[in-house]
Amino acid sequence: MEKRNECTRRILEEHNIMHTVQREEILSLFITEPKHYKADEVFKLLRCKGIGIATVYRTLEMFRKCGVIKEISDGKNRFFEMKKHEEKSVYVHFKCSKCGEIHDYDDVNALNEFAAAVESTEKKMDVSIRDMNILINGLCSKCKE
Amino acid sequence: MEKRNECTRRILEEHNIMHTVQREEILSLFITEPKHYKADEVFKLLRCKGIGIATVYRTLEMFRKCGVIKEISDGKNRFFEMKKHEEKSVYVHFKCSKCGEIHDYDDVNALNEFAAAVESTEKKMDVSIRDMNILINGLCSKCKE
DNA sequence: CTACCTGCAAAACGTTTGCAAGACG
DNA sequence: CGTCTTGCAAACGTTTTGCAGGTAG
Numbered sequence: 001m002e003k004r005n006e007c008t009r010r011i012l013e014e015h016n017i018m019h020t021v022q023r024e025e026i027l028s029l030f031i032t033e034p035k036h037y038k039a040d041e042v043f044k045l046l047r048c049k050g051i052g053i054a055t056v057y058r059t060l061e062m063f064r065k066c067g068v069i070k071e072i073s074d075g076k077n078r079f080f081e082m083k084k085h086e087e088k089s090v091y092v093h094f095k096c097s098k099c100g101e102i103h104d105y106d107d108v109n110a111l112n113e114f115a116a117a118v119e120s121t122e123k124k125m126d127v128s129i130r131d132m133n134i135l136i137n138g139l140c141s142k143c144k145e
Numbered sequence: 146m147e148k149r150n151e152c153t154r155r156i157l158e159e160h161n162i163m164h165t166v167q168r169e170e171i172l173s174l175f176i177t178e179p180k181h182y183k184a185d186e187v188f189k190l191l192r193c194k195g196i197g198i199a200t201v202y203r204t205l206e207m208f209r210k211c212g213v214i215k216e217i218s219d220g221k222n223r224f225f226e227m228k229k230h231e232e233k234s235v236y237v238h239f240k241c242s243k244c245g246e247i248h249d250y251d252d253v254n255a256l257n258e259f260a261a262a263v264e265s266t267e268k269k270m271d272v273s274i275r276d277m278n279i280l281i282n283g284l285c286s287k288c289k290e
Numbered sequence: 291c292t293a294c295c296t297g298c299a300a301a302a303c304g305t306t307t308g309c310a311a312g313a314c315g
Numbered sequence: 316c317g318t319c320t321t322g323c324a325a326a327c328g329t330t331t332t333g334c335a336g337g338t339a340g
Binding site for chain 2 (some may be wrong): 058069072073074075078092094096097103107109110114115116117118120121122124125126127128129130131132133134135136137138139141144
């Protein structure tokens with residue numbers, strides 16, 4: 001089985017990214033605790049290891065450009081999370097208008113439904129789709145009662 | 146037929162918003178040239194009429210809270226556009242990864258397809274959906290050649 | 291050894307706020 | 316007339332940048 005640092009090193013190599021301690025730490029965070037992070041959350045978690053805020057921003061931007069992570073946004077905040085590597089990936093996030101929390105949504109069947117809509121959109125718009133981000137607004141199960 | 150200033154006044158009244166010259170100008174912009182605007186674009190267009198940047202931000206935020214306009218975001222930039230007034234509105238925007246332009250997408254059939262996906266999502270997630278924003282990334286018809 | 295990366299601090303950017311003056315009804 | 320809104324400038328939080336020193340290969 002692949003060890004943690006082997007995994008991060010492999011990903012960096014695959015994307016032709018020079019290896020440094022800081023990049024490994026940041027990438028490791030996204031892999032070991034897979035969720036969406038704001039830049040300053042990453043900074044707060046890794047500051048104790050001597051990683052500066054500028055490095056966090058530079059690294060996130062670089063990972064994003066290389067397709068290692070992706071960014072999502074709810075208008076107020078930017079988040080980053082690991083990128084899927086399928087064709088025409090569909091990302092669904094739900095934001096509760098009341099409590100403000102953002103939840104990921106990974107139900108395979110529903111994703112397929114959206115993917116079908118993507119197909120027909122692609123034809124009608126005469127475009128080439130890479131990925132699709134869906135942000136649903138509403139009330140979460142806790143808040144809707 | 147309703148005149149332009151009658152239309153803006155009516156919308157303001159319907160939302161119980163006190164009438165001012167500035168609010169009418171900003172709303173009028175969204176109605177006469179219906180597309181998505183960044184806050185500073187609105188400012189640049191209306192600065193000549195003596196409208197300050199603070200008023201632009203305050204008015205946009207207020208219109209948003211009242212449901213007159215809505216906000217979309219691509220992670221880097223925030224845009225505002227007129228809000229639909231149907232139940233469970235679906236907004237589809239396409240962003241070209243190459244030229245960076247954002248296009249609206251209004252095909253009714255495709256929107257219905259997405260709406261269907263919304264329905265089933267609502268049940269599976271046990272949430273109450275208000276609206277849904279879809280940002281598609283890919284290459285536009287010009288850039289994909 | 292060379293090129294690239296880092297942390298720091300300063301700058302830049304988008305957005306919000308306090309305040310005195312002005313507009314609305 | 317009192318209340319709400321405005322423009323200005325200053326403050327704010329986030330993101331970017333210049334630079335001197337450090338690290339990877």
